[in-house]
Every structure is written in C-alpha cells, then in structure tokens.
Amino acid sequence: MSVIDVLVPQDTVRRLHVVVAERLARLGHDVALVGVDAPGMAPVLENILRFERTALRVRLNSLLDAVPEPKLSPGRTDAALRLDLTGGGGPFASPVLAPRFAGSPSLSEAARLLMNGHLPDVDIVLDGDRSIAHAAPMVDSRLSILRGLDDVLARVATLLVDTAHRYLAGQADGRAGVRPPAANGPTAGEMLRAYALSTVPRQVAGAVKRAVCNLHRWDVSYRFHKGRRVADSGLLAGEPWITLPDDGNRFYADPFPFEWQGRHFIFVEDFPYGDGKALISVAEVFENGTATVPRRVLEEPYHLSYPQVFAHDGEVWMLPEGGAGGNLVLYRAESFPDRWVRHSVLIPERELFDATLLDHGGRLWLFATERDGHGSASDTLVVFHAPGLHGPWTPHAANPVTIDRAAARPGGRFTRVGERIVLPLQDGTDEYGGALGLADLVELDEDKVRLTVPVPILSPEKSTYPKIHTLNSTGRLEAIDCIAPVRRGRRRRSG
Incomplete structure (x- = not known):
C-alpha cells in the first residue's frame, strides 16, 4: 500500500477530486485529500458555467460540482506520490503528477479551446517536466462548455488514476522524455471573447438545426x-x-x-x-x-x-x-x-x-x-x-x-x-x-x-x-x- 496525497484548493473541493481519491483507495492505496492555498477555478469560468446551468438549463451532475464539507488532511511527509489538482502548477515535493491541458495546468485553457470549437488533449506530467501519459478525450456535446469540460475531466480521472497506480508499480514510462508544450492560461478577456464570438453563435446555429432537422x-x-x-x-x-x-x-x-x-x-x-x-x-x-x-x-x-x-x-x-x-x-x-x-x-x-x-x-x-x-x-x-x-x-x-x-x-x-x-x-x-x-x-x-x-x-x-x-x-x-x-x-x- 502506497501513501498518496491528492492536493486540491482548500476553499473548493470538487467531485473530480473525490472521485480520484476514491478510485485510488479502491486500488489499495492510502489516499488523503490535502487542502492547498491555491486560487482554483478562474472566476470568469465559474460565471460562464453558472450561466449555462441557469440560462441554458444545462442539468448535469458534474465533476466540477463543489463538495460540501469535504474531509481534508494535512500533507504527509511519507507520501510516496503527490497528485496536483490545484490547477496552479505550483512547486511541490517530488514526485508529483499533474494534468496538463494542451500544455497548461489551468482548466481555463481546456475551456478556451472548447469555446473556440477545438478539443483539448490531456497529458499527465511528472514533476512538471515530462509527460508520462497522454489522452485525447472525446467530447460528446460541442455546444455546452460545462458538458464538454465534464467529458474532459472524466478522462483526466481515468488517466490520472491509472498513471499513478502504474507509476507506483514502476510501469508508467510510456512517454518518457516527451515534454508537453508550455502554455499559460487565458485571460478573462480572452475567455469572454471566445464564448461570445465563437460558442454563442454555434449554440444558436445548433438550436436552429435541431428545430429543423432530426x-x-x-x-x-x-x-x-x-x-x-x-x-x-x-x-x-x-x-x-x-x-x-x-x-x-x-x-x-x-x-x-x-x-x-x-x-x-x-x-x-x-x-x-x-x-x-x-x-x-x-x-x-x-x-x-x-x-x-x-x-x-x-x-x-x-x-x-x-x-x-x-x-x-x-x-x-x-x-x-x-x-x-x-x-x-x-x-x-x-x-x-x-x-x-x-x-x-x-x-x-x-x-x-x-x-x-x-x-x-x-x-x-x-x-x-x-x-x-x-x-x-x-x-x-x-x-x-x-x-x-x-x-x-x-x-x-x-x-x-x-x-x-x-x-x-x-x-x-x-x-x-x-x-x-x-x-x-x-x-x-x-x-x-x-x-x-x-x-x-x-x-x-x-x-x-x-x-x-x-x-x-x-x-x-x-x-x-x-x-x-x-x-x-x-x-x-x-x-x-x-x-x-x-x-x-x-x-x-x-x-
């Protein structure tokens, strides 16, 4: 049994974080959610997702849903592995695995790509340096950013759990030496422009098509x-x-x-x-x-x-x-x-x-x-x-x-x-x-x-x-x- 700390923003624990921890625990690991002082999701993205839930009536039990009263633990010095789900890409004691969305630690980059009609790939990066696992998630809904992000995060959970388990068994070296391209998260203005100028017109066109055709x-x-x-x-x-x-x-x-x-x-x-x-x-x-x-x-x-x-x-x-x-x-x-x-x-x-x-x-x-x-x-x-x-x-x-x-x-x-x-x-x-x-x-x-x-x-x-x-x-x-x-x-x- 290996000790794994899952690092999450201490102010907002999401269902994704709990799912990752629970799956690793079922594989026999000693897993704890560790709260970290990190900003979490960008406020502009939070507002866009809230808009879709209300104005567009997107009903979804999402991996982005906040978890009430989560059980958080202090970091452990004997952790064999840390998983960084803070989205900030900050330095943590090695070894640490973290997801990258088209090269960025920020979920906002995945959202920006979806807003512009593109599909983000995901890498699991070891110590911020090299990718040791890669995924190209399918996105079933191209017109809802909330649904699209949920599809992407579902495969982050699948890939991260599998990669962590294999890494601790000495097996996760399939993409050794591959460095994901570095990318910063988008600004609030870039996200708003992408949603208004790309996503909304496609949503309108999609609604018209659905009204006219099967x-x-x-x-x-x-x-x-x-x-x-x-x-x-x-x-x-x-x-x-x-x-x-x-x-x-x-x-x-x-x-x-x-x-x-x-x-x-x-x-x-x-x-x-x-x-x-x-x-x-x-x-x-x-x-x-x-x-x-x-x-x-x-x-x-x-x-x-x-x-x-x-x-x-x-x-x-x-x-x-x-x-x-x-x-x-x-x-x-x-x-x-x-x-x-x-x-x-x-x-x-x-x-x-x-x-x-x-x-x-x-x-x-x-x-x-x-x-x-x-x-x-x-x-x-x-x-x-x-x-x-x-x-x-x-x-x-x-x-x-x-x-x-x-x-x-x-x-x-x-x-x-x-x-x-x-x-x-x-x-x-x-x-x-x-x-x-x-x-x-x-x-x-x-x-x-x-x-x-x-x-x-x-x-x-x-x-x-x-x-x-x-x-x-x-x-x-x-x-x-x-x-x-x-x-x-x-x-x-x-x-």
Whole structure:
C-alpha cells in the first residue's frame, strides 16, 4: 500500500477530486485529500458555467460540482506520490503528477479551446517536466462548455488514476522524455471573447438545426460485392449501395450482415423516435438486392445497439451493445433469426460499448470502449480475453489500452485481409459518428495490445468519406451506416 496525497484548493473541493481519491483507495492505496492555498477555478469560468446551468438549463451532475464539507488532511511527509489538482502548477515535493491541458495546468485553457470549437488533449506530467501519459478525450456535446469540460475531466480521472497506480508499480514510462508544450492560461478577456464570438453563435446555429432537422439519425446501406470489400481497398468504390428505407418514424444503424443456410440477413439497431432507446431488428436481403422490412427480434428495458451476430460451437449468438444495462450480455438464437434468449452475462457491472469479438492465438478477445461512470462512451479502449466464449473473461493487463477519440471505439467486426487483421475504429474528432478508419492489429497477447493509426475510409474519388459510422461484411454482403439528417416531419416509405 502506497501513501498518496491528492492536493486540491482548500476553499473548493470538487467531485473530480473525490472521485480520484476514491478510485485510488479502491486500488489499495492510502489516499488523503490535502487542502492547498491555491486560487482554483478562474472566476470568469465559474460565471460562464453558472450561466449555462441557469440560462441554458444545462442539468448535469458534474465533476466540477463543489463538495460540501469535504474531509481534508494535512500533507504527509511519507507520501510516496503527490497528485496536483490545484490547477496552479505550483512547486511541490517530488514526485508529483499533474494534468496538463494542451500544455497548461489551468482548466481555463481546456475551456478556451472548447469555446473556440477545438478539443483539448490531456497529458499527465511528472514533476512538471515530462509527460508520462497522454489522452485525447472525446467530447460528446460541442455546444455546452460545462458538458464538454465534464467529458474532459472524466478522462483526466481515468488517466490520472491509472498513471499513478502504474507509476507506483514502476510501469508508467510510456512517454518518457516527451515534454508537453508550455502554455499559460487565458485571460478573462480572452475567455469572454471566445464564448461570445465563437460558442454563442454555434449554440444558436445548433438550436436552429435541431428545430429543423432530426440530426441524430443514420441510414443503413448494403450491397453484394464481387470479391473486393471496403476493408480490402479502404475505398467505398465498386458496386452501388442500396439504402435500407425506414418509415420516417425511426432510423436504422449499426448494420451486421449474417449469412445462414444460404440466406442473407442484416441485423440493425432500430431506434423509433420518441422511445428514448433502441431495440434490435432484422431484415432479410435477397439475391436481387431487395430486402424485407426490418422486424423486431430483441428488446430490453434499456438501449440496445451494435447487434454482433456470429456462429460458434454449432449455435448462433448475439452480443449486442447494452452499456446502459451495466452488463455485457450474451444471447442465443432459440429460433433463428426471430427468437433470442438471454444466455449469460459475460462481463458484469461494466459499462462496455460496441464489444467486438476476435478469435486469435488460441484465445477469444473482446475489444470495447468503457465508460467508467463519467464522460463519453467513445474514447477509452479496453480489452478482455478468455479461453472460450463462456469465460472466464479477464481484463487485459494494459487496460485502458488507449484514450483516444479517433482510435478507441470499434465500428464493426474484425476482418482478415490476407495475413492482416483489420478493425474499423470510429473517429469522433468532428462529431460522434463523424468518420471511420481502418486499423491493423499488429500485436496482441496477454501483455500487449498494439494497433496501427487508423487510415480513414475514402470515397471513390479518394477523398475522405465523412460521417460513416459502422462497416461490416460477411460472405458477399457488406453494409455501412452514415449520418443522414432529415427535416422534421418528412416521411420515408418503407420498402
């Protein structure tokens, strides 16, 4: 057990500080919150966040919420490590770990970047000198600074806890020698100008778009290819795509083709407007390219998506995304394709998203993103492995493998391209569902996970193809989905 002091502004302890301390304590460390004479958050930022809570009615149990009557302790001379969460970058007894937002210790710099429409990266810096861990957090809401900062701070907590734990075990040296760029925090005037001249116009434009269009919807398209898939070429060129029509009261997304006994099916996320959650439906696709209207096959009290269907040990299984339910649940086809029964919980009490199965090296592996109670579900890659489908499933020693909005969340099945193993990965740099890249799995065992930097999928004209979200294929059938906003009130005929 190591002694860790978490240094915080003595006048304002925030939920973030308590979360970091509690997580480290659960890992077996002796942790105390130590109050320090530090200014804390800039008053202008406090006022902007207060404005969003009241005038914009942003309702959020935020990591920035003040904690009433926190328990503070004096600093300890025997502390093996200190975590500086004061935001001031002041000198403290070594060793000390502290977050940097685009090079600055000040959270105001992260806020300024968000106000100008940019996304801040985070480094964990040792003794103010070098970065030993890095993250590129996903920000789900680009129009609320409070929500955006909460997403960033959620990954600060994830990264800082993991880095501190590994540092004390002698393992945190992955970015040794990398110096983050030095940056000062912005002035009050710079922040006010950024909010007034950049954030507010984007908020107004976003409100108009939401009033006119259903922005968060997708189209599913499919085709029978002639031997050259998107994963083979990185291009959407080739045979024409056919759109799976909806009735205007729902949208379909996350298509997973599956071939069974000579017949072709596409399982999809089926999201009726107004329901607040999606379910799983299936359409049959015929050789002439026509498809049946998707019909419901699986529903839970919580949101379901990403219906990964596969055959294993003579049975047909489905492993859908059900992160809102808090468990990764495996379903078995009792009567394919229409009747599915809950078979087992593979990984309990974890918020896992888009868990993607791989059979490799004599073991089964699951790649997924995890939301650890706060922040986005699209930036923290975790891996699990097991001797067989029914477990036991073991968390990988490298978890979290990466925190990267452009290279963490799976966007479809692993695909073998010659000797390569290719994984589609979602790129949330511009927005959720904004792009998809293809990464090669180059190293995987019980100690290491290594993927290449994803290469964006390109259009037939070899320009980056925007807003593709999922890519899957099986046999001759492949499918994609893309963001496709439509005007409110528009109705589309179902095929």
